[in-house]
Amino acid sequence: MKEKKVEEKKAAGEKTVETLTCPVQKKCGGCQFLGMPYAQQLNIKQHQVEKLLRPFGRVCPIIGMENPYYYRNKVHAVFGRTRTGEIICGTYQENTHKIIPVEQCLIEDRKSEEIIRSIRGLLKSFKIKTYDEDTGYGLLRHVLVRRGFQSGQIMVVLVLADPIFPSKNNFVSALRRLHPEITTIILNINAKKTSMVLGEREKTLYGPGYIEDTLLGKTFRISAKSFYQVNPVQTEVLYQTAIGYAALTGKERVLDAYCGIGTIGLLAASQAKEVIGVELNADAIRDARINARRNSITNVKFYNADAGKFMTGLAEQNINVDVVFMDPPRAGSDEAFLSSVVKLQPGKVVYISCNPETLARDLKYLTGNGYKVEKIQPTDMFCFTEHVECVVLMSKVEK
Numbered sequence: 001m002k003e004k005k006v007e008e009k010k011a012a013g014e015k016t017v018e019t020l021t022c023p024v025q026k027k028c029g030g031c032q033f034l035g036m037p038y039a040q041q042l043n044i045k046q047h048q049v050e051k052l053l054r055p056f057g058r059v060c061p062i063i064g065m066e067n068p069y070y071y072r073n074k075v076h077a078v079f080g081r082t083r084t085g086e087i088i089c090g091t092y093q094e095n096t097h098k099i100i101p102v103e104q105c106l107i108e109d110r111k112s113e114e115i116i117r118s119i120r121g122l123l124k125s126f127k128i129k130t131y132d133e134d135t136g137y138g139l140l141r142h143v144l145v146r147r148g149f150q151s152g153q154i155m156v157v158l159v160l161a162d163p164i165f166p167s168k169n170n171f172v173s174a175l176r177r178l179h180p181e182i183t184t185i186i187l188n189i190n191a192k193k194t195s196m197v198l199g200e201r202e203k204t205l206y207g208p209g210y211i212e213d214t215l216l217g218k219t220f221r222i223s224a225k226s227f228y229q230v231n232p233v234q235t236e237v238l239y240q241t242a243i244g245y246a247a248l249t250g251k252e253r254v255l256d257a258y259c260g261i262g263t264i265g266l267l268a269a270s271q272a273k274e275v276i277g278v279e280l281n282a283d284a285i286r287d288a289r290i291n292a293r294r295n296s297i298t299n300v301k302f303y304n305a306d307a308g309k310f311m312t313g314l315a316e317q318n319i320n321v322d323v324v325f326m327d328p329p330r331a332g333s334d335e336a337f338l339s340s341v342v343k344l345q346p347g348k349v350v351y352i353s354c355n356p357e358t359l360a361r362d363l364k365y366l367t368g369n370g371y372k373v374e375k376i377q378p379t380d381m382f383c384f385t386e387h388v389e390c391v392v393l394m395s396k397v398e399k
């Protein structure tokens with residue numbers, strides 16, 4: 001691991017960062033800490049993590065960002081109309097389905113927002129109706145834009161309530177004329193009355209149907225429905241910390257659980273004997289397998305399965321694992337997974353978590369069943385929000 005880089009980043013959070021304000025902060029509710037000095041935000045997060053995790057071990061100082069603005073590489077806008085018929089796009093008001101128009105957000109990628117504003121402008125000339133959640137009438141529900149910060153590649157996902165998109169070719173041409181930097185456009189169909197943004201079905205309207213981005217020197221393909229960390233600058237810090245904690249020697253069998261498009265496992269593969277990745281999302285696993293070939297990595301295998309069930313299967317077959325990376329969603333892991341970790345007894349478990357509360361719950365289980373916490377590193381992945389990411393190294397207690 002490049003210790004120096006991480007140390008520099010740690011210091012970065014202590015530098016003065018300009019305190020900006022946002023006109024829709026209160027209504028949107030997404031950035032709870034906006035308007036507060038950045039150093040104070042980091043302090044609050046540090047205390048929050050210490051309160052929950054100090055019982056398990058010492059918490060290292062949080063790693064902040066040098067420039068904590070405009071870090072999100074994924075921008076989502078919901079579309080609708082005002083009572084007077086004006087087309088608006090933005091975000092839902094906190095805990096409601098009322099749309100708050102957003103012109104510029106302080107944490108989102110600005111190029112992606114520009115594209116969303118252009119789409120709003122095109123809707124009128126193409127006579128495309130925005131979807132109305134109450135009546136179920138209308139076509140365009142959401143737009144999602146993802147930009148590879150390293151590659152510059154841009155994906156636009158148009159989420160429609162109906163697969164029939166009149167004059168789609170002309171719309172795509174018009175959008176590309178305005179933004180030749182867009183590298184792929186995808187049509188996603190979501191006809192359900194649901195708060196989920198993306199539906200199951202999708203069709204590529206332009207380009208390859210995915211974008212690529214680079215993290216720590218490896219290139220990763222990302223499909224519309226695959227998970228990809230939203231703050232790529234801090235992701236590199238996070239992954240370096242996690243892989244550094246594992247201190248691999250080249251002899252280990254490593255499990256990358258909840259692996260998404262395979263990023264952690266593929267970045268660790270050159271330091272391990274072999275890597276097994278497991279992930280529930282079929283599109284993400286397809287990306288992970290292609291990512292292995294794309295980076296000429298041959299000692300990895302990816303499985304499309306529930307991590308708990310997969311781990312139970314490994315435990316039943318007594319398949320030895322030396323190191324487990326686990327990076328579950330906010331809800332944390334489950335007993336099937338954790339009890340199988342305890343049965344298989346890997347020497348190290350590196351837990352990457354975006355929710356310290358479920359992390360504390362899962363640490364309680366593991367520390368009550370033969371593991372001890374060695375290190376806890378909070379990282380500011382979601383600047384200006386109340387959320388915080390942590391990496392925890394655990395090792396098996398020798399009897």
Ligand SMILES: C[S@@+](CC[C@H](N)C(=O)[O-])C[C@H]1O[C@@H](n2cnc3c(N)ncnc32)[C@H](O)[C@@H]1O
Binds near residue numbers: 262308328330
């Ligand atoms: C926080 S993301 C981490 C992904 C990846 N490690 C990364 O850094 O990009 C959590 C991932 O867990 C996957 N997931 C959710 N529930 C799962 C389950 N029961 N079994 C396996 N994977 C699951 C999600 O699809 C998502 O890709």
